[in-house]
Amino acid sequence: MISFEEAVKTILENTKTVGLEKVFLNEALGRVLAEDIYADRDNPPADNSGMDGFAVRYEDIKGATEEAPAVLQIIAESKAGGELVKVEPKTAAYIYTGGLIPEGADTVVQKELTKVEDGKVFIFQELPKGSNIRPQGGDYRKGDLLIKAGTLLRPPEIGILSSVNRPTVYVYQRPRVAVLTTGDEILDVGEPVEKLSQIRTSNTYSLYAQIIEAGGIPVIIGFSKDTPEDTERKLSYAKSCDVLLTTGGVSVGEYDLVKDFVVKVLGVDILFWKVRQKPGKPVAFGVWGEDRRKLFFGIPGNPVASMVVFENMVKPALRKMQGLSRVFNPVVKAKLAGGYRRKKGERVEFIRVALELADEGFVARPFGKQGSNILTGMVFAHGFGIIDVGVTEVKDGEYIKVVIFDKSFMDGVFDG
Numbered sequence: 166m167i168s169f170e171e172a173v174k175t176i177l178e179n180t181k182t183v184g185l186e187k188v189f190l191n192e193a194l195g196r197v198l199a200e201d202i203y204a205d206r207d208n209p210p211a212d213n214s215g216m217d218g219f220a221v222r223y224e225d226i227k228g229a230t231e232e233a234p235a236v237l238q239i240i241a242e243s244k245a246g247g248e249l250v251k252v253e254p255k256t257a258a259y260i261y262t263g264g265l266i267p268e269g270a271d272t273v274v275q276k277e278l279t280k281v282e283d284g285k286v287f288i289f290q291e292l293p294k295g296s297n298i299r300p301q302g303g304d305y306r307k308g309d310l311l312i313k314a315g316t317l318l319r320p321p322e323i324g325i326l327s328s329v330n331r332p333t334v335y336v337y338q339r340p341r342v343a344v345l346t347t348g349d350e351i352l353d354v355g356e357p358v359e360k361l362s363q364i365r366t367s368n369t370y371s372l373y374a375q376i377i378e379a380g381g382i383p384v385i386i387g388f389s390k391d392t393p394e395d396t397e398r399k400l401s402y403a404k405s406c407d408v409l410l411t412t413g414g415v416s417v418g419e420y421d422l423v424k425d426f427v428v429k430v431l432g433v434d435i436l437f438w439k440v441r442q443k444p445g446k447p448v449a450f451g452v453w454g455e456d457r458r459k460l461f462f463g464i465p466g467n468p469v470a471s472m473v474v475f476e477n478m479v480k481p482a483l484r485k486m487q488g489l490s491r492v493f494n495p496v497v498k499a500k501l502a503g504g505y506r507r508k509k510g511e512r513v514e515f516i517r518v519a520l521e522l523a524d525e526g527f528v529a530r531p532f533g534k535q536g537s538n539i540l541t542g543m544v545f546a547h548g549f550g551i552i553d554v555g556v557t558e559v560k561d562g563e564y565i566k567v568v569i570f571d572k573s574f575m576d577g578v579f580d581g
Contacts, residue, residue, distance in 0.1 A: 166439040168554075169513045172450065173478060175436055177492070179452050180460065180482045183338040183407055190326055193318050195380065196336035197488040202312040205329045207302035212266040214243070216297040219279060219286050220252060220260040220270035223294040234280075234287040243267055257286050266298055273297035315488050337488040342381045343403035344372050347389040347396065347413040347423055348466060367540055368412040368464075368471045375475045379483040381408070389423075396423065400430040407459055407486065409433075410479065413466030423463055424449050433461045441554070443514040444470035444537035448478070467537035473515050473549060476570045495569045497548075499527035504561040505552065515549035517542045518567060520574045529567050547571045 167175075185199045214220065220243060221235075229235035237257040241250035245263030252258050252269045260266075260273060272294055280287040305311060311325050318326075318336070326334055346369045350362050354370070369385060376383040386402040389395050400423075403409040409431070411423045427433040433451040440448050449463030460482060464474045481492040505516060518529035529550050532542040548567040552559065559565055 166441050166446075167437050169440055169442045169477075172437060172440045172442075172448075173481065176450055176460075176478055176482050177485060179436065179457070180485045181456075181458050182488050183340050183486050185335050186338050187333050187335050189333055190323065190331065193326065193334055193336060194320070194323055196318050196339075197380075198312055198314055198316045198318055198322070199335040199337050199488060201310055201314050202326065202329060202331065202334075204305045204307050204309045204311055206307045208304040208328060209299050209301055211301050213245075213299050214260045214262055214264050214266065214273045214297060215299045216273055216275045217261050218273050218275040218297065219257040219288070220264075220267045220273055221257045221288070222252065222254060222270060223272045223292075225255055225257075226272065226274065226288050226291055229288050229291045231289045234289045235291075237286050237288065239281070239284055239286055241267060257288075271295060271298075315490055317489060337486075340381045340407040340483055340486045341384055341405070342376045342408040342410055342483070343384050343386045343406035344369060344376070345386050345389055345399055345403065345409070345411045345423075347391070347411060349391045351388055351413070353388055367468045368466065371468065371472055372410060372412065372464075372475060375472065375480070376410075376483070379480045380487050381483045393426065396426045397430050400426055403431065408479075408483070409453075409459070409461045410464065410475075411462070412464045412471050427451065427453070427461055427463070431461070435461075438463075441512045443512045445474040445477075445515075446512070448474050450478075465537070468540040469517070469543060470537040472543055476549070477515070477568065493568075496566050497527050497569060498564050499529035499548075499550070499567045500525065501550065501559050501563055501565050502528055502530045502561065504563075505531055505550070505559045507552065507557055510552075510555045510557045513554050514552040515568070516552060517546035518548055518550040519545055520547040520567065520569065522575065522578055527567065529565065547574045 225237055226235045237255055240256045241258035243250050243258050243260040243264035245261055249265050250258055250267045252267045258267045272292055273296060274288050274292055278290045312322050346366050350364055352363050352365050373383040384406055387399045389399040431453045433453040435449055435451040438449040439446055445465055447465050451461040453459045453461055462479050464471050476494060484492040516535055517532040521528050532545055534542055548569040551566045
């Protein structure tokens with residue numbers, strides 16, 4: 166049995182990126198960029214106005230006041246998308262936001278500081294030279310590196326790609342993740358319950374959702390009964406995927422067949438089995454396929470253990486496969502409300518906590534029932550409080566680290 170830290174290190178050391186693909190800009194949101202993006206020209210491409218008003222020569226408005234306004238003849242107009250115009254001494258041009266700064270002009274006076282009468286503009290205030298002008302290249306210059314490969318594409322990056330005329334872009338492929346649920350007692354949604362011992366799957370669809378959130382493509386390859394024949398047949402369906410994720414069947418019982426059969430059917434090289442963590446002790450990890458590029462995760466069948474192992478171990482691997490360098494969920498320090506006790510401190514423990522943001526910082530409140538089968542605890546949780554090895558008690562008000570997997574507790578928080 167290895168430590169949690171050793172397990173995560175082993176997983177990431179054996180995780181490689183998947184291939185690249187070109188996608189259209191409207192499909193790029195949430196994908197990971199696989200190429201550097203450079204500016205194809207200056208932005209703005211020329212000096213332009215940041216305000217509706219009048220383009221003038223600074224010399225012509227110097228000393229202007231309400232009592233003694235500068236009076237200039239209006240001779241031109243500059244609109245966004247229009248042609249370049251010119252001003253002469255003692256003249257001005259109407260200008261609109263985004264309009265090109267006329268030849269000869271060096272200042273823009275906002276409309277509110279002026280009055281127009283008989284084709285002339287009265288300017289009631291001297292402004293500093295260059296006021297309200299957006300300079301050429303003020304945002305970026307031609308050849309500037311704007312977005313680095315490995316960046317998660319958000320709306321701002323999509324805007325940049327559009328501004329540099331990139332209708333398509335190379336991104337990392339999303340890994341295909343096969344999900345196999347095992348156990349005679351497991352029923353799919355919609356199947357009738359015929360025995361008291363039967364239960365409907367939760368892991369299959371919670372994992373399906375977690376895979377999507379992590380950027381992967383879930384592929385449900387079926388529900389395997391506890392027989393060698395069915396297990397072998399269902400495992401063969403995973404061959405077209407990048408990752409195989411099984412839930413259940415990796416413990417020490419007579420019918421826990423998965424760990425042995427992934428070796429037989431897929432040639433998986435098991436790198437570790439059992440991790441010094443709670444929940445999620447009986448987790449297996451291995452590599453398989455050409456160049457050992459594919460991953461295998463054997464996750465416990467208990468619903469909470471399944472979700473905890475995914476967030477802490479599988480998700481970082483999926484994010485690395487997509488080219489991301491920052492692969493882990495955020496971790497914060499939080500004050501533990503109510504304290505927490507346990508009998509043994511042999512394993513690192515991840516307890517479900519609800520989070521809130523108070524004046525003194527983050528506050529974590531443990532969910533009462535911490536059993537690995539209590540799925541309702543995950544509904545109320547925003548993160549996993551970390552109880553380190555050797556620690557049997559954390560007192561009320563002491564600080565712990567919390568792995569945040571749900572940021573919704575921050576929604577609506579604004580100190581404006």
